[in-house]
Amino acid sequence: MTEVQFYGYGLAGVHDTHLPGKLIVLEGPDGVGRSTQIALLREWLEASGYAVFSSGLRRSELASVGIEEAKKGHTLGNLTMALFYAVDFADRLEREIIPALRAGFVVLTDRYMYSLIARAIVRGVDEKWIRSLMGFALVPDAIFYLKSDVEHLIPRVLGSRGFDYWESGMDFLGNPDYYESFIDYQTRMLSVFAALSKEYGFIEIDANQSIRQVFVSLREHIAEIVRELKPTQIEALLPQASDPPEPKTTT
Amino acid sequence: MATLPDGTPLPGKLFVVEGIDGSGKSTQLDLLYKWLISSGYCVAFSEWNSSPLVRQTTKRGKKKHLLTPTTFCLIHAADFAHRHQQQIIPALKAGAIVLADRYIYTAFARDVARGVNPQWVREVYSFAVTPTVALYFRVPLEESLRRIMSGRPKLKYYEAGLDLGLSDDPYESYRIFQGRILREYERIVQEFNLSVIDASLPLVTQQEIVRNIIRPHLEGALRAEPNPWRNVLTAEGLSGRYLNSLTHEGENP
Numbered sequence: 001m002t003e004v005q006f007y008g009y010g011l012a013g014v015h016d017t018h019l020p021g022k023l024i025v026l027e028g029p030d031g032v033g034r035s036t037q038i039a040l041l042r043e044w045l046e047a048s049g050y051a052v053f054s055s056g057l058r059r060s061e062l063a064s065v066g067i068e069e070a071k072k073g074h075t076l077g078n079l080t081m082a083l084f085y086a087v088d089f090a091d092r093l094e095r096e097i098i099p100a101l102r103a104g105f106v107v108l109t110d111r112y113m114y115s116l117i118a119r120a121i122v123r124g125v126d127e128k129w130i131r132s133l134m135g136f137a138l139v140p141d142a143i144f145y146l147k148s149d150v151e152h153l154i155p156r157v158l159g160s161r162g163f164d165y166w167e168s169g170m171d172f173l174g175n176p177d178y179y180e181s182f183i184d185y186q187t188r189m190l191s192v193f194a195a196l197s198k199e200y201g202f203i204e205i206d207a208n209q210s211i212r213q214v215f216v217s218l219r220e221h222i223a224e225i226v227r228e229l230k231p232t233q234i235e236a237l238l239p240q241a242s243d244p245p246e247p248k249t250t251t
Numbered sequence: 252m253a254t255l256p257d258g259t260p261l262p263g264k265l266f267v268v269e270g271i272d273g274s275g276k277s278t279q280l281d282l283l284y285k286w287l288i289s290s291g292y293c294v295a296f297s298e299w300n301s302s303p304l305v306r307q308t309t310k311r312g313k314k315k316h317l318l319t320p321t322t323f324c325l326i327h328a329a330d331f332a333h334r335h336q337q338q339i340i341p342a343l344k345a346g347a348i349v350l351a352d353r354y355i356y357t358a359f360a361r362d363v364a365r366g367v368n369p370q371w372v373r374e375v376y377s378f379a380v381t382p383t384v385a386l387y388f389r390v391p392l393e394e395s396l397r398r399i400m401s402g403r404p405k406l407k408y409y410e411a412g413l414d415l416g417l418s419d420d421p422y423e424s425y426r427i428f429q430g431r432i433l434r435e436y437e438r439i440v441q442e443f444n445l446s447v448i449d450a451s452l453p454l455v456t457q458q459e460i461v462r463n464i465i466r467p468h469l470e471g472a473l474r475a476e477p478n479p480w481r482n483v484l485t486a487e488g489l490s491g492r493y494l495n496s497l498t499h500e501g502e503n504p
Contacts, residue, residue: 009371012320062317063326066308073304077336079378080304083329087308090321132374136321 001101001141007113008135011094021101022225023138025112026218028146029186029193030167031157032207033214034110037146040215041222045106050226053100056110060091074171078123085116086133093138101138106226113137114200118192122185123172141225144218145193145202150186152208157182253343254381263343264472265380266465267354270388271429271436272410273395274450275457279388280352282458283465287348293475295342299353302333313409320365323409327358328375335379343380346473355379356387356439364431365415383468386461387440388450392430 001019026034035056042052058064067084070076076084100107113134120130157163163178165171169185170178197204205217231237253265266283268276287294300309309326312318318326342349355376363369400422408414411421412428440447446464448457484491 009368012366012368061315062312062322063308065311066305069307070304075304075337077333079332079336080329083325083332083375084305084308087305087322087325087329090319090325091317094319094321095317126378129374129377132371132377135371 001138005139006135007137007139008132011090011098011136014094014098016098016102019098019101020104020229022106022229023097023101023109023140024106024222024225025109025114025140025143026146027111027114027143027193027202028207029148029153029189030164031153031160032146032148033156033211034146036211037215037218038108038110040211041108041218044219045108045222045226048226050229051103051105052108053096053105054108054110055092055097057085057115058088060088061095062091063088071166074165076171078120078125078172081123082116082120082125082130082133085119089113089116089134090136093136098138104229106229109140112140112143114143114193114196114202118189118196121192122169122188142221143200143202144221145197145204146207146214147204148207149190150183153186154182253349253383256377256379256381261340261343261380262346262471262473263349264347264384264468265339265343265349265351265382266468267351267356267382267385268388269353269356269360269385269436269439269445270390270450271392271395271432273398274388274390275398275454276386276388276450277352278454279386279448279457279461280350283461284350286462287350287469290469291474291476292469293345293347293473295338295347295349297334297338297349297351299351299357300327300330302330302337304333305330313407316408316414318409318414320362320367320414323365323414324358324362324367324372324375327362331355331358331376332378339380346471348469348472351382354382354385356385356436356443356445359439360432360435363435364428365412384464385443385445386464387436387445387447388457389436389440389447390450392426392433394451395429396426 001021001023004016004019026038028034038054042054045052058067063084067088070080070084097107097109117130117134121127157167163182167185168178168182169188170181173181173184175181175184196202203221205214207214252260253263254260268280270276284294284296305326309330312322312326339349339351358376359369359372362372406421406425411425412431413421413424415424415428417427418424439445448460450457452460480491480494483489484494
């Protein structure tokens with residue numbers, strides 16, 4: 001990240017102008033395979049000598065348990081949901097992501113503010129309000145959007161966890177049929193994502209390809225981004241032969 | 252009238268009290284509540300930072316000192332959004348009176364005193380209903396500190412503003428933090444036209460002023476017969492032994 005930039009008013013107390021790490025976001029619908037790709041990318045990056053920190057929604061120390069509890073009760077209103085997720089996001093950003101970027105890590109995040117914006121918009125939240133709310137978010141180095149369609153998502157979701165209450169929009173669509181609701185909700189989400197993709201400059205990856213093909217295209221893009229983290233002239237940095245040997249320490 | 256941000260009027264009335272700790276606002280709101288109930292109005296009550304939905308998270312954040320100015324702000328906004336959608340708006344739609352002990356102005360004062368962008372916090376709360384009347388209890392800093400400190404209470408970490416590193420001494424930190432909040436309130440009074448009450452006046456005098464301000468706004472507010480079972484008791488010659496315990500459980504503040 002060459003220059004620190006926020007989408008809106010920024011974060012109170014964060015005055016960094018430059019963060020040496022790289023912030024890379026994977027976005028995409030439920031069941032598209034984001035976490036599989038992050039696991040693959042992490043392994044490849046670490047093997048290539050990069051330090052990686054990975055993060056994702058609802059993994060904050062502060063709010064993960066609380067959101068889980070609130071979702072169980074099914075009483076989470078659309079604004080409260082947006083704000084509760086914002087707590088989780090801000091906590092991870094301030095106490096994990098930014099410190100990792102400061103230390104020169106490559107941060108891979110499974111979803112970012114775009115998913116939170118999309119979920120709020122399909123639930124009828126004011127578009128200006130949700131964008132302003134998320135104004136504390138850092139502008140990432142790259143946003144990859146794993147693009148798919150509902151027909152391809154259904155078998156993947158059924159093959160793993162099955163239809164989830166929230167991923168089917170059961171909280172607001174008013175249709176008791178999970179299958180129909182899932183299709184309706186995911187279709188709405190995809191159309192909002194299509195608009196966000198243009199607005200925020202997503203790099204679109206066709207996620208209907210094989211896992212291998214998706215990985216290869218992500219790897220190609222990311223290799224470009226992380227390259228500058230490597231020193232250009234390693235020879236100059238190596239210890240010189242004439243240097244006195246390190247004194248032996250006894251413990 | 253209370254009005255939605257888009258200008259839609261709601262039939263109910265929203266009265267809120269604001270002021271720093273030790274301004275006596277809660278005492279005044281309680282007296283107002285008792286007057287309204289005894290006058291036969293249907294009154295709902297909503298208190299800052301009271302929703303069960305985020306309680307565990309707030310507790311966790313405070314206990315482990317995880318909260319930053321931004322998450323502190325957002326967590327209170329989540330609490331407010333929940334109460335707004337579940338208590339305040341429905342009651343106002345029904346035409347009831349809603350009393351709020353602290354409202355969005357508390358966030359504007361505290362969060363900005365913590366360094367959060369003032370414009371951002373106003374936008375975060377832009378979904379909130381505009382109150383019918385917002386009362387601000389103005390008290391000099393020294394007076395409020397005297398009231399709070401008379402028992403030398405143990406000040407909590409965030410309450411004292413210790414997260415801001417203003418001073419290592421909780422009492423000194425609290426004094427500086429309250430001073431900042433007070434300055435923000437003065438800005439807010441101008442910006443949102445709050446009704447200022449001199450909180451150094453005697454309690455009873457303040458309550459008379461409060462009632463005089465509120466009275467003209469009561470017309471058309473929903474009424475509720477207080478304790479409607481009372482007539483049954485008289486007519487049937489019952490004592491109401493079990494009803495007493497029932498009303499105790501569901502007691503309002």
